[in-house]
Amino acid sequence: xxxxxxxxxxxxxxxxxxxxxxxxxxxxxxxxxxxxxxxxxxxxxxxxxxxxxxxxxxxxxxxxxxxxxxxxxxxxxxxxxxxxxxxxxxxxxxxxxxxxxxxxxxxxxxxxxxxxxxxxxxxxxxxxxxxxxxxxxxxxxxxxxxxxxxxxxxxxxxxxxxxxxxxxxxxxxxxxxxxxxxxxxxxxxxxxxxxxxxxxxxxxxxxxxxxxxxxxxxxxxxxxxxxxxxxxxxxxxxxxxxxxxxxxxxxxxxxxxxxxxxxxxxxxxxxxxxxxxxxxxxxxxxxxxxxxxxxxxxxxxxxxxxxxxxxxxxxxxxxxxxxxxxxxxxxxxxxxxxxxxxxxxxxxxxxxxxxxxxxxxxxxxx
Amino acid sequence: xxxxxxxxxxxxxxxxxxxxxxxxxxxxxxxxxxxxxxxxxxxxxxxxxxxxxxxxxxxxxxxxxxxxxxxxxxxxxxxxxxxxxxxxxxxxxxxxxxxxxxxxxxxxxxxxxxxxxxxxxxxxxxxxxxxxxxxxxx
Amino acid sequence: xxxxxxxxxxxxxxxxxxxxxxxxxxxxxxxxxxxxxxxxxxxxxxxxxxxxxxxxxxxxxxxxxxxxxxxxxxxxxxxxxxxxxxxxxxxxxxxxxxxxxxxxxxxxxxxxxxxxxxxxxxxxxxxxxxxxxxxxxxxxxxxxxxxxxxxxxxxxxxxxxxxxxxxxxxxxxxxxxxxxxxxxxxxxxxxxxxxxxxxxxxxxxxxxxxxxxxxxxx
Ligand code: HEM
Ligand code: SF4
Numbered sequence: 033x034x035x036x037x038x039x040x041x042x043x044x045x046x047x048x049x050x051x052x053x054x055x056x057x058x059x060x061x062x063x064x065x066x067x068x069x070x071x072x073x074x075x076x077x078x079x080x081x082x083x084x085x086x087x088x089x090x091x092x093x094x095x096x097x098x099x100x101x102x103x104x105x106x107x108x109x110x111x112x113x114x115x116x117x118x119x120x121x122x123x124x125x126x127x128x129x130x131x132x133x134x135x136x137x138x139x140x141x142x143x144x145x146x147x148x149x150x151x152x153x154x155x156x157x158x159x160x161x162x163x164x165x166x167x168x169x170x171x172x173x174x175x176x177x178x179x180x181x182x183x184x185x186x187x188x189x190x191x192x193x194x195x196x197x198x199x200x201x202x203x204x205x206x207x208x209x210x211x212x213x214x215x216x217x218x219x220x221x222x223x224x225x226x227x228x229x230x231x232x233x234x235x236x237x238x239x240x241x242x243x244x245x246x247x248x249x250x251x252x253x254x255x256x257x258x259x260x261x262x263x264x265x266x267x268x269x270x271x272x273x274x275x276x277x278x279x280x281x282x283x284x285x286x287x288x289x290x291x292x293x294x295x296x297x298x299x300x301x302x303x304x305x306x307x308x309x310x311x312x313x314x315x316x317x318x319x320x321x322x323x324x325x326x327x328x329x330x331x332x333x334x335x336x337x338x339x340x341x342x343x344x345x346x347x348x349x350x351x352x353x354x355x356x357x358x359x360x361x362x363x364x365x366x367x368x369x370x371x372x373x374x375x376x377x378x379x380x381x382x383x384x385x386x387x388x389x390x391x392x393x394x395x396x397x398x
Numbered sequence: 399x400x401x402x403x404x405x406x407x408x409x410x411x412x413x414x415x416x417x418x419x420x421x422x423x424x425x426x427x428x429x430x431x432x433x434x435x436x437x438x439x440x441x442x443x444x445x446x447x448x449x450x451x452x453x454x455x456x457x458x459x460x461x462x463x464x465x466x467x468x469x470x471x472x473x474x475x476x477x478x479x480x481x482x483x484x485x486x487x488x489x490x491x492x493x494x495x496x497x498x499x500x501x502x503x504x505x506x507x508x509x510x511x512x513x514x515x516x517x518x519x520x521x522x523x524x525x526x527x528x529x530x531x532x533x534x535x536x
Numbered sequence: 537x538x539x540x541x542x543x544x545x546x547x548x549x550x551x552x553x554x555x556x557x558x559x560x561x562x563x564x565x566x567x568x569x570x571x572x573x574x575x576x577x578x579x580x581x582x583x584x585x586x587x588x589x590x591x592x593x594x595x596x597x598x599x600x601x602x603x604x605x606x607x608x609x610x611x612x613x614x615x616x617x618x619x620x621x622x623x624x625x626x627x628x629x630x631x632x633x634x635x636x637x638x639x640x641x642x643x644x645x646x647x648x649x650x651x652x653x654x655x656x657x658x659x660x661x662x663x664x665x666x667x668x669x670x671x672x673x674x675x676x677x678x679x680x681x682x683x684x685x686x687x688x689x690x691x692x693x694x695x696x697x698x699x700x701x702x703x704x705x706x707x708x709x710x711x712x713x714x715x716x717x718x719x720x721x722x723x724x725x726x727x728x729x730x731x732x733x734x735x736x737x738x739x740x741x742x743x744x745x746x747x748x749x750x751x752x753x754x
Binding site for chain 2: 041045049050051052053055056057059060062063064066068069070072113231311314315316
């Protein structure tokens with residue numbers, strides 16, 4: 033019996049994971065995905081009866097932070113349960129094989145599961161000089177194209193693969209693009225964040241495994257359950273925002289009293305993510321709770337959306353210099369207009385008085 | 399637009415969900431008593447203020463059973479002062495609550511021993527006994 | 537570029553540039569024009585002082601007209617004060633100006649600014665409706681009047697929508713609309729009747745001087 037033929041129940045038993053822990057996992061996943069509690073047995077059945085689906089994880093221009101986020105979640109955690117339910121056949125960082133053996137493993141997984149495997153991508157895809165990022169001599173874009181061809185769906189983990197992220201930021205030296213800019217004919221779900229919340233990543237996978245389809249997505253292909261509300265709407269500092277009580281610096285009285293971080297550049301109002309609810313590090317806290325404004329890392333172009341420390345209510349392209357320049361131009365135009373008016377007036381004065389003849393407009397209005 | 403008052407800008411003091419929820423539990427309990435069919439309510443989908451959560455928990459009170467489960471992180475099962483109405487809280491750690499459910503049932507599924515666990519337990523127990531009888535024979 | 541990025545960036549930038557150029561252009565253009573020399577003899581001395589007096593006397597309600605224009609006067613006053621308080625003393629607005637000029641100033645608490653803004657918005661709407669329903673006002677109003685009132689209402693309406701996170705649109709769209717409505721106001725300002733902010737006092741002065749020269753003490 034190969035390891036993929038074992039049922040999930042068998043594997044869990046072998047790992048000493050009790051049925052209770054598994055049920056807890058299913059209940060938690062259902063709750064995270066906002067599914068009705070009646071779906072819990074369905075999820076349990078679906079996950080249990082599945083042969084482990086093959087998953088190929090492609091890493092392009094990335095920092096491995098997303099992998100760290102999903103893998104380092106305090107094992108043995110509820111999130112790590114997902115790795116019992118999938119067969120992660122290819123992942124640079126954690127696979128035992130290396131070099132051409134690793135590539136071989138990927139080819140075999142693809143051939144055996146053509147049309148059915150799931151592709152996870154972290155990192156953006158360079159389109160400039162192909163030498164910027166290659167694996168076994170193959171450019172990222174070529175790898176993506178032919179691995180995607182046999183995929184059932186693609187999950188973009190992290191802002192880089194979802195929206196281009198940091199490699200895409202100005203001046204984008206590698207001409208990086210998001211996966212969705214390259215692949216147009218496959219279902220794609222974006223799970224942005226720098227990195228994304230572990231439970232969000234695993235729940236999206238669990239949803240796909242349990243129901244055979246992606247969860248409901250928003251206009252940026254993000255799962256609505258996790259990215260449907262902005263940070264600001266769920267932020268516990270919101271009452272201070274409403275009252276206009278803002279911390280002015282990171283160590284003033286307001287900061288100590290836990291006032292709103294808007295003035296310090298918090299991007300919570302324009303950032304859609306679940307940090308304020310699910311939090312980080314086993315629910316310890318999230319950036320705003322730790323005293324720093326939200327950077328907006330799960331939004332497209334977050335790196336180029338003005339300074340992290342400028343309030344949202346400041347203009348990004350406007351400064352005193354521009355205004356001064358406009359002022360100088362204004363003075364010039366005004367002086368010219370004035371001079372023109374003067375000479376016109378003088379001309380009129382010098383001309384012999386004419387009898388009043390109404391203009392066309394004046395005639396009409398009479 | 400003009401008849402907005404300042405109160406409209408403040409977070410709502412309460413959601414009013416406590417009473418709705420208690421009524422839902424009443425229906426579920428009646429259903430359980432009459433037909434034996436259980437109901438589960440996911441509390442994470444029901445917004446409540448901190449004060450309301452406390453009010454809700456106080457209204458339910460605590461009953462005779464309080465169980466702690468250590469499976470993939472600590473979970474808690476509390477029977478409320480109403481027999482058949484349970485609070486089930488799943489946590490990843492002490493701080494992180496993963497899911498909160500109200501289960502209206504004779505006994506929450508998570509508490510009962512499951513066949514697969516029992517089979518595995520039996521195997522282990524048998525192995526243990528064989529081992530000790532071997533030891534005795536020595 | 538998202539709508540918000542556009543609004544926060546190029547839209548406000550260009551609007552501000554047009555605003556500054558437009559304001560200076562029109563102000564200087566008017567200032568530099570030749571004034572006609574009076575043909576008659578002055579009946580009084582110290583006309584400059586008289587002109588200054590007229591500039592400010594008109595801020596008060598003349599008793600004889602109290603009944604007819606009292607309502608308008610009162611609303612006008614409250615509106616203009618409300619506008620200044622909202623635009624320059626609302627916390628988030630002070631942040632905007634600080635981002636622009638490098639320094640801020642004390643802001644009013646939201647519990648003061650929000651009611652003030654609500655009242656100002658209400659007054660604008662009332663004045664607009666009055667302009668549309670009162671036959672005399674309607675007769676003397678044209679596109680310039682209506683458009684200026686509406687363009688001024690928009691930042692208030694969108695500002696409230698943004699602040700209250702009104703549910704119809706996502707927050708960043710509301711925010712973008714607020715910024716765009718401000719941009720529209722900035723562009724419209726120098727070329728419409730809103731320009732009265734600059735011309736109102738000088739023209740009162742000129743009028744005052746003219747009146748007093750002829751012996752009309754107004
Ligand atoms: C004529 C009236 C108004 C003008 C000219 C005005 C102007 C502005 C400007 C220039 C900004 C900053 C734009 C930027 O970020 O680049 C701003 C932001 C803002 N304004 Fe106004 N505003 C007006 C009325 C209001 C009102 C009545 C409210 C609501 C009470 C309001 C609420 C806001 C809010 C909430 C922001 C910051 C957005 C945020 O929360 O992130 N504004 N406004
Ligand atoms: S800290 Fe940020 S997210 Fe929280 S209320 Fe203030 S602006 Fe909104």
